Amino acid sequence: MMHDLRLKIKLYIKENLYKDAAFYTPYIWLVVFLALPLLIIFKISFTQATIALPPLTDILESTNDGIFQFTISLKNYITIFTDKFYLDAFASSIALALISTFITLCLGYMMAYGIYKADEKHQYIFLLLVMLPFWTSFLVRVYAWMNMLSGSGILNQILLSLNLIASPLHMLDNAYAVCLGIVYCYLPFMVLPIYTSLDKIDESYSEAAFDLGATPIRTFWNIVIPLSKPGIYTGCILVFMPAIGEFVIPELLGGPETLTIGRALWWEFFNNRDWPLACALGFTIVLTLVIPVMIFQRKQKID
Amino acid sequence: MAPRIIHRSKQLEPWQDSTIAPYIEIDELGKSFGPVQVVKDVSLSIYKGEFFSLLGGSGCGKTTLLRMLAGFEQPTHGHIYIDGIDVTNVPAYKRPVNMMFQSYALFPHMTVYQNIAFGLQQDNFSKIQIYERVMDALRLVRMEHFVDRKPHQMSGGQRQRVALARSLAKRPKLLLLDEPLAALDKNLREQTQFELVNIQERLGVTFIMVTHDQEEAMTMSTRMAIMDEGTIRQIGAPHDIYEYPQSRYVAEFIGSMNIIEGVVSEQTDDYVEIDSPELEGIKLRVTDSPILPIGTLVAVAIRPEKVKISLKEPKNKDTNCVKGIIKEIAYLGDMSVYYVEVPSGDIMQAALPNLLRLAERDVKWDDEVYLTWGAENSIILSS
Numbered sequence: 001m002m003h004d005l006r007l008k009i010k011l012y013i014k015e016n017l018y019k020d021a022a023f024y025t026p027y028i029w030l031v032v033f034l035a036l037p038l039l040i041i042f043k044i045s046f047t048q049a050t051i052a053l054p055p056l057t058d059i060l061e062s063t064n065d066g067i068f069q070f071t072i073s074l075k076n077y078i079t080i081f082t083d084k085f086y087l088d089a090f091a092s093s094i095a096l097a098l099i100s101t102f103i104t105l106c107l108g109y110m111m112a113y114g115i116y117k118a119d120e121k122h123q124y125i126f127l128l129l130v131m132l133p134f135w136t137s138f139l140v141r142v143y144a145w146m147n148m149l150s151g152s153g154i155l156n157q158i159l160l161s162l163n164l165i166a167s168p169l170h171m172l173d174n175a176y177a178v179c180l181g182i183v184y185c186y187l188p189f190m191v192l193p194i195y196t197s198l199d200k201i202d203e204s205y206s207e208a209a210f211d212l213g214a215t216p217i218r219t220f221w222n223i224v225i226p227l228s229k230p231g232i233y234t235g236c237i238l239v240f241m242p243a244i245g246e247f248v249i250p251e252l253l254g255g256p257e258t259l260t261i262g263r264a265l266w267w268e269f270f271n272n273r274d275w276p277l278a279c280a281l282g283f284t285i286v287l288t289l290v291i292p293v294m295i296f297q298r299k300q301k302i303d
Numbered sequence: 304m305a306p307r308i309i310h311r312s313k314q315l316e317p318w319q320d321s322t323i324a325p326y327i328e329i330d331e332l333g334k335s336f337g338p339v340q341v342v343k344d345v346s347l348s349i350y351k352g353e354f355f356s357l358l359g360g361s362g363c364g365k366t367t368l369l370r371m372l373a374g375f376e377q378p379t380h381g382h383i384y385i386d387g388i389d390v391t392n393v394p395a396y397k398r399p400v401n402m403m404f405q406s407y408a409l410f411p412h413m414t415v416y417q418n419i420a421f422g423l424q425q426d427n428f429s430k431i432q433i434y435e436r437v438m439d440a441l442r443l444v445r446m447e448h449f450v451d452r453k454p455h456q457m458s459g460g461q462r463q464r465v466a467l468a469r470s471l472a473k474r475p476k477l478l479l480l481d482e483p484l485a486a487l488d489k490n491l492r493e494q495t496q497f498e499l500v501n502i503q504e505r506l507g508v509t510f511i512m513v514t515h516d517q518e519e520a521m522t523m524s525t526r527m528a529i530m531d532e533g534t535i536r537q538i539g540a541p542h543d544i545y546e547y548p549q550s551r552y553v554a555e556f557i558g559s560m561n562i563i564e565g566v567v568s569e570q571t572d573d574y575v576e577i578d579s580p581e582l583e584g585i586k587l588r589v590t591d592s593p594i595l596p597i598g599t600l601v602a603v604a605i606r607p608e609k610v611k612i613s614l615k616e617p618k619n620k621d622t623n624c625v626k627g628i629i630k631e632i633a634y635l636g637d638m639s640v641y642y643v644e645v646p647s648g649d650i651m652q653a654a655l656p657n658l659l660r661l662a663e664r665d666v667k668w669d670d671e672v673y674l675t676w677g678a679e680n681s682i683i684l685s686s
Contacts, residue, residue: 214425222421
């Protein structure tokens with residue numbers, strides 16, 4: 001009997017383990033690095049800040065006489081949804097992300113279309129150029145923009161030397177600079193999916209549209225853009241999601257009045273040491289992002 | 304196998320009538336892709352109401368020629384006239400020409416109705432006019448119940464019909480068809496051939512079809528052009544091309560053909576006599592022949608179905624006769640093709656209808672037989 005069992009286990013390992021491991025690895029990854037941290041954040045968001053290590057109260061407390069106390073605090077969520085500060089942060093983050101995504105979409109579509117229409121020989125060079133910024137760190141690139149936009153930066157120097165302006169322009173530390181930074185950093189994430197879906201469109205659709213009397217512009221609007229929708233959706237999601245919770249770009253390029261939810265979270269966590277409120281904010285961001293993804297998925301199913 | 308030809312209700316032969324001006328004129332049209340000349344100085348006249356086929360193997364330039372007519376390719380030189388107007392430099396979306404694509408190219412994000420309406424919307428028709436025209440086009444192909452379907456919800460045959468309806472909805476002067484039936488299975492293809500011809504006859508629209516399927520071209524066209532390496536080898540009605548190929552290429556391309564080489568030895572008012580050294584000096588007579596000087600090297604071509612097989616030597620000296628041994632019998636159902644080895648060592652084919660069942664026939668493998676054909680049934684190919 002023992003021998004049989006051992007054989008069976010050996011056989012299982014030989015036949016199924018690797019296959020099963022390959023199948024379950026992504027799930028294990030998601031559970032360990034996504035679901036568990038989210039659960040921890042979720043739990044902390046129902047506690048309250050206190051002076052302790054870690055700086056929060058426990059949900060389950062035992063008193064000396066064997067009584068367990070289960071405390072759930074909704075205070076953090078109430079604060080978030082009633083305090084104007086957080087509501088403003090959410091509103092401005094969403095607005096900033098929407099505007100940046102729209103600008104990225106317009107620019108990205110033009111670039112993707114240009115690459116798609118270019119000679120096949122040159123397409124790979126252009127695609128490589130689109131991805132080239134990834135070779136340097138994200139942070140370094142944002143710092144580079146800081147440098148360029150600052151009062152003594154290269155842009156102001158050029159404008160001054162051309163006598164176009166009398167004194168340096170104040171280009172840094174405002175919402176425009178943040179928008180510029182987001183558009184710049186996330187442009188490749190828009191260009192690549194749109195290019196991919198343009199590349200998949202059969203040439204004969206455009207030819208059929210021409211053949212039926214549609215001008216190139218009409219063909220573009222009525223045939224090419226609708227057929228590249230999957231790329232547009234993917235690109236918008238890939239830009240909108242990180243843009244909404246963006247911290248580094250608003251911190252470096254935005255002024256103190258450029259309020260975003262990412263910055264609010266940072267302040268709560270590191271400056272106020274209010275972990276529960278920061279966690280509640282974080283969880284709210286996650287929920288906010290789930291909505292566009294769900295809309296996207298439904299839209300894809302319909303198409 | 305002899306092709307079937309759809310007999311048209313009216314015999315249209317405008318190319319015979321010198322008073323009728325051609326509707327589409329292709330003048331010395333050429334197209335090169337880099338150093339490769341795909342279409343070489345093709346000139347062609349097509350008349351109103353014709354069903355014209357461009358037939359040839361892959362890479363013969365037929366599709367490029369069609370795409371130049373549609374306006375998708377710019378010719379390197381030459382001109383295209385439609386109804387007397389030079390359209391060589393007119394962009395595709397301004398030409399009075401529509402095309403039915405091999406892949407159908409139905410817009411996947413639009414319904415059948417939207418697909419057909421798309422072309423009409425470009426011409427600023429009113430909504431009611433568009434509706435009427437779309438429904439007319441759909442009725443023509445009997446697809447009026449499919450207005451709300453999307454392309455992926457239909458079968459290949461249904462998509463083919465919608466594609467045809469879409470290309471006809473604008474009532475073009477010229478309809479181009481790029482392998483319109485290639486994606487259909489055999490039974491549906493034969494049925495659709497008749498329907499296409501019917502629709503074409505009813506509407507009177509000029510059709511130009513590209514195909515690699517000779518049976519399809521023969522069945523449907525009023526005239527066809529055999530293309531090879533960017534040039535047209537022969538233009539003519541299907542029966543003309545089949546019965547009177549002008550070159551060895553065309554003779555061997557269309558159907559099967561027995562070819563015997565020989566030298567002209569005698570020329571009379573009635574016939575030409577050809578001496579074939581290969582066939583132990585047998586003399587062949589051909590009635591239908593241009594005047595050729597004695598000594599000219601020629602090829603005599605005979606269709607397999609025109610060759611008879613007999614076990615006894617025929618007495619009639621007017622017919623041509625070659626002795627041979629049956630090497631192979633290919634049973635095709637409706638007919639059998641006999642492969643007969645003649646004295647030269649070449650194989651000649653004879654196609655006979657299977658009037659009797661296989662077991663009851665008297666001609667068998669390795670039989671010594673006589674192949675005969677009338678002098679009027681063979682032709683002379685000069686090259």
